[in-house]
Amino acid sequence: MVGDKITAGQKELVSDFIKYCDSLNNITRTTNIAVSRLSSKTNSKEDSIYTPEIYLAYINEIMNIERLTPLAIRVQSIANTWLYIIMHLSDLWRSSSIIDDLPIIEIEEINITSFSWFKNNTLSIDQAQIIVNQVQLKVKNSIASKNKAVLYFHVIPELAVPFATAAVLCELHRRQKEQKLLLHTLRSGLVKKVRDKFFSRHDLSNSFQSIKMNRSTSTYLFYSVLEEDGPDSDIALELTSMLRSHKKLTSTEIYLNNTNKDGSINRVSINVFRRGHFGWLFNYIVSMASETSPTSHRLEQKTLQIEELRRRLKPYEIEAWGKFITEKKERDRSVIAELSAMPQEYFKQLVKKILLGKMPSRQENGQCLVHPKCSFTNKLKCMDCKYFIPQSYMLIEAVEELKRISLSLENSKYDAIRERDSKLFLYIFILFNEAYQALGKEYVDSFLAKEEFTRIVKKTSEFLKLPVQ
Template sequence: MGSQEAYQYLNPKSLSHYSNKNKRIKTTDAPVLIRPLLISEKLFFRKDVMDIFNELEINNQFDSLDLSNPVDVFEIAVNQIYKLKFEPFTPHTKKIWFNFVKNKLYESNMDEGHTKSLIKQLIYCTELLIKATAKLEKEIFSFYSNDINHLLLGPKEIPKAYKKIFTLFFTELHSQLQELAKLSGKKLFNLDNLLTNHLKSDSKRNKTIYKFQDYLDLYHYANDIKFHKSKAINDVRLNIKGKSCSRYDSMWLFIITNLNNPWNHGDIINLPSIDLSMTKITDLEWLEHNEIDYEDAHSIVKQVGDLDSKRLKTGIQQNFLISPELEQAFATAAAICELRRQIESSVQPLKLIDFKTTSQKLKHTHRPYVEFFREFKPNFRYENLKLSRTLISFKNVVLTEFVEPDDESIKHARGHSNLETTNIYVQIPDEHLDFLCKQLFSRNFFGNIYYKLSEIFYGETKDRTEQTKRIMGLKDQFGKVLRVEGIVSVINDLSNDRKTVYEKINGMDTDTAKSLHLRISCNAMPAKEENYQCLNYPNGCLYPSRSCSMCPLSIGNYLAVMKIVNDLMSNIYKALNIFKSGKEQEKIVISNHLHQNLLKFSACVTQFTDKDINEIYDLISIDRDNFITFLASLPYEQYITYRPRLEV
């Protein structure tokens, strides 16, 4: 077919790629007589064009699937989109393979991009397995080691990722059938004879990191708000006019995020969209002539942090961190990305970053990269994993040279990251220690222990209401809601415990207090519960029967507060339904749970300033007065059988 007909199936860019670069579409020179009738002097093989067209159509169908249930996506893709079928004589192979796939998908905890990639790999492995069993006309457990090597583990055209999946599959299969084979007298394939070349790690893999000065230079460059804001807004306006643009806003936000978070590419591009109606930002015009203030910047960072408080690839909870010094730059970049996202289309994915490249990949030749780094150091080459590896290495240096923790606290401080690091020595000037701590470690701690240490560390005096006054004010704050027997008395007992701790802190010399403050700032004093640190670490828990929320030695972070608030609100909504139509025993159970939630909530709010307390009500999404009225309307007091007390 001629190019004009081929364009009905593939756009010019795709046709050129698959015929010139990829070579999957074969071409031939057109006969001289018909050349004047053609746009191009080449003819394209019809079968090749249609094969590519059908392949792209199938991929588009797959990409449109909702990935919320990966197992369903796999089954729909295999049965309905790719239409893969096992031969009738291999029913056991199909059952064994599908069970393996389901378990692998259930056990995986990945972001959307990695999940989609894994499902596609499993689909192609399914196709290879079907072809292999069809060729030998037997079930997979009847294969010899040579069969497996020849058809699935040996061929060079099969990617290493697929071979690794097959190796795991055959290892599990061998383990499951070994006992059965002994009983039946049948011989299984020899696991030791399977090829393993694809399992060897790439020793040439680059594991270098950036020098501290390079990190510092990139930090200052990305934090130049006036410079980048102008470029990002102008680029979005080009986009609105339908002109060629560089997605500068996405690149800026990507870099700022990576400066504080040692995340991989897939995690960063999944930053969720934000609600600008909670800020003073109205449109690009407003943003061009105004700077985002602290309250709005903090609100935007909090929104992203609330929705992205898990490292999706590892499934382990980890604070999303933007240091105070980068908050305004992050908020500005995020706001521009959100405004651009809204303008482009309401059906776009609810994510801030969009490079408009295949699978959101980013290469050094892509325009977002080229334009963003055009005026930075000419010999600098940014790499996401290299910067993430650098942050982890910096963390290790801060921890081992300045904090001197044990192995457990290092693991806790790193957020359990399994990113490979390097043994290259990193020299960090002493004068940059506090700066680096702010960039690498979350400081969203609450409680007077941390505040008192901060006063010593920074030499500041904070105007804070006395703890006893705040506790006595509980009744005024919550009225009848907290006049339930036990709560105020327990808080008073907890206050006395805290006073003893504060007195010991006030008696510390400056060096001891600063050392303790640094350890807390670096998350190097893990407690028995997530999102808390323990002042008594590593000497063990002094109050094993108490939760960390009720311990005078605990230092909680923002996520600990979120959990307390979420548990409280969850039980409040449950109580509403139960009090309407529930049974007597159900009302007693929910009332006791609610009473325990209120106790933890009270212990929490007595440690906050008024400004901090307002942030708690932001989490609840209703103001203080409405919350108190709402809570007071629940008749839970008459059903309480639990009387709180402080356990030892």
């Protein structure tokens, strides 16, 4: 028999037989016999991942809403396939988890209850983000079916509309046929007949493999981290381990391929590393983690950038704001002073913990620089804390808080309450401006339209009460 044609099960039988013979003859081996279930092809970069060109071709396929929407309306399996492929390009879930664990969609939230809506309409960014946020909340703390690890869900802004469109169409089909699973037609896997109908290119249909696509997404995620945040493969490895819901790093290494900056793998022009953390503090920590030799010059440059950001944030020439901005600047400087003596390894470990969600703030959808030793235990909110690192879904709560405080300032008769709420209002204002810079106006608009944000700020400004310098 040729070795490569022996199945893993047959190899294990041979291994067991050898161990049995050894026991009969009192033979003790210095090396244990172990059977690897990994295919020899795993070591071949060309065979184990898609080329950047092919990977981008898959991205372009799933983003072709104009072509896919009418097909997905007519055929349920096309709608299911569309969502299934998007999940492979956005998250690192196993095939079984995509099919079994994606939640049903509450389409009433965006007032779409029939296929006819799509004849003359397409989803807006706002509608798409509502669906994405809904799934994110439903999936939160869900458990992967294979190894019972927590599933992590995130859709990058570029894929929000395709994801939501496919998800809504899948839900309409599911309701029409009174089925339990959102991806009902894929219970037996993605068959070739359906793939051929879905893909516009036969080579993409013939070459699609779930595990290979997961390896590819892991690899390009890995490479993106290296390119953008410096030569720090440990961070990338642990991040992809989290996304893949593996509990041990060794199992993640199967899915990662070595990458070099000499052009062996070209960068994929989509940022799958954008996990949603933002703000000057997070940017500072990441930059310090990736510096080969952090210097006082670099620290001084960062301080100047923060000062410039503070100056740009002052929206109106109101004298009372001056003291607040000065205090905010000094507060930020104090955090930098605390961190300035730390070695680079400290920042690397800090980034890992933040990306893995191991430093949760008391308020949801954020991380705390000093977790678990909260410095302000009497506070109910973290948005105005100097150690707080927000994540994009924090904007859901920030919108509600902005509206609540605006109403409180407008109606309150007590100076002490107005002064307290004024400071919190300005911190939320800064949080939104940092979100606009990091995530983009279109993305932030899906939580609160910029026009509405501006209207609230203008209306509230006359009620702000801050001590004048």
